[in-house]
Amino acid sequence: MTDLAQWLNRQTNDADLAQTIMSMAAAGAELAAVLRQAPIAGQTGLAGSENVQGEAQKALDVISNDIVLNHLKANSAVSILISEELDEAVDLSSQGRFIVATDPLDGSSNLDVNVTVGTIFSILPRAGGLLQKGSAQLAAGYIAYGPAASLVVRITGTTSVFTLDANGVWLLTLAAAQVPATSGEFAINTARERFWDAATTSYVRENVAGETGAAGKRYNMRWVGSMVADIHRILMRGGIFLYPLDSETVSKGGRLRLLYEANPMSWLVEGAGGRSTTGRQNILDVEPTDIHQRAPVILGSSEEVKRVEDWYRRA
Incomplete structure (x- = not known):
């Protein structure tokens, strides 16, 4: 080998x-x-x-x-x-x-x-x-x-x-990890739902509605609380990871750190055919202002990330 x-x-x-x-x-x-x-x-x-x-x-x-x-x-x-x-x-x-x-x-x-x-x-x-x-x-x-x-x-x-x-x-x-373009899994901490913005709330509600809702298929939720574990699962079998900007983290710019969490994970996921966004721009295009800067992080299967981006455009 x-x-x-x-x-x-x-x-x-x-x-x-x-x-x-x-x-x-x-x-x-x-x-x-x-x-x-x-x-x-x-x-x-x-x-x-x-x-x-x-x-x-x-x-x-x-x-x-x-x-x-x-x-x-x-x-x-x-x-x-x-x-x-x-x-x-x-x-x-x-x-x-x-x-x-x-x-x-x-x-x-x-x-x-x-x-x-x-x-x-x-x-x-x-x-x-x-x-x-x-x-x-x-x-x-x-x-x-x-x-x-x-x-x-x-x-x-x-x-x-x-x-x-x-x-x-x-x-x-x-040799070449490949994140499936579509998936039936999403990873988010639903205990924070009361803080979510309208785009995140709408996306998750569509998923929870399953085949009876606009998404038209059944989803399962996964959340480990360890970013590496959640992203590794997505890299191996698809899905989407969301730690969006919300009403509690907005004053800090988000929860996860840009330079050593969001950027490297986006680099890896995009190299495997996935997609990354803050909701409003590609994570890899964010201009940092501090070495410990925080940022919203949404990444994973490209079609799922695009759905979230669509909700942000509507909002």
């Missing part, structure tokens, strides 16, 4: 970019091993601190950030690290060509119940500065820590999936 190093050799002539992806993959392999032993080591509880967003940090949030930081410090190609767990960007190398933006442990609130969590990363050219559109990404990926550890990565073109074997090697298991 093809391993990650061999795949990268075919995908890019940029050795520094390949090495940066390998650094994130190595960090993921190390973190996968830590997560397997975390309940035994007593590492699933709170760390007693908060990140820049005011969210309580788990012990593993801190550990995962340190793992990523240490791997990138050893890579002279990386100049700057932007992390969800750090207030400010960290300078790593004055000569490095890349910026890495990361959520080192997405979905960490699920650790206590052994639900899939993940690491999300985006690689940007240093020359563009800290605040760049998602369309400027050179590569992006995530690592899902579930029954198997999966690395999903895209440079340009297609989105590929690797699985970590027993020897710690990432092996290619899906």
Whole structure:
């Protein structure tokens, strides 16, 4: 089987970019091993601190950030690290060509119940500065820590999936992921319905009406509460993920972070034939104003995303 190093050799002539992806993959392999032993080591509880967003940090949030930081410090190609767990960007190398933006442990609130969590990363050219559109990404990926550890990565073109074997090697298991254009599944937190805007409410009501409504088919709702888990399901079998702007999050610009959640996930989903939007524009076209900027996120099967966009146009 093809391993990650061999795949990268075919995908890019940029050795520094390949090495940066390998650094994130190595960090993921190390973190996968830590997560397997975390309940035994007593590492699933709170760390007693908060990140820049005011969210309580788990012990593993801190550990995962340190793992990523240490791997990138050893890579002279990386100049700057932007992390969800750090207030400010960290300078790593004055000569490095890349910026890495990361959520080192997405979905960490699920650790206590052994639900899939993940690491999300985006690689940007240093020359563009800290605040760049998602369309400027050179590569992006995530690592899902579930029954198997999966690395999903895209440079340009297609989105590929690797699985970590027993020897710690990432092996290619899906060369070109393809998100079906249509689907009968949607992922949204319905406990927030009272905050939704008219477009989101209308779209979800159509789905709930099933074959008796305008959508004309039956839908199932899925919601894990871990972005990596929800997006990985959509990447493998289709569907749509929605965390829209609503009346509670509007003052912050949304719930999810643009640089290290929305942009890399949009990059991956679009590479697999899917679509992404804030409701009013493509996520990859959003101009960032802050490294921890938030944004509405709607992405997945192209026809489903288009239906949501149609509702926003009507609104």
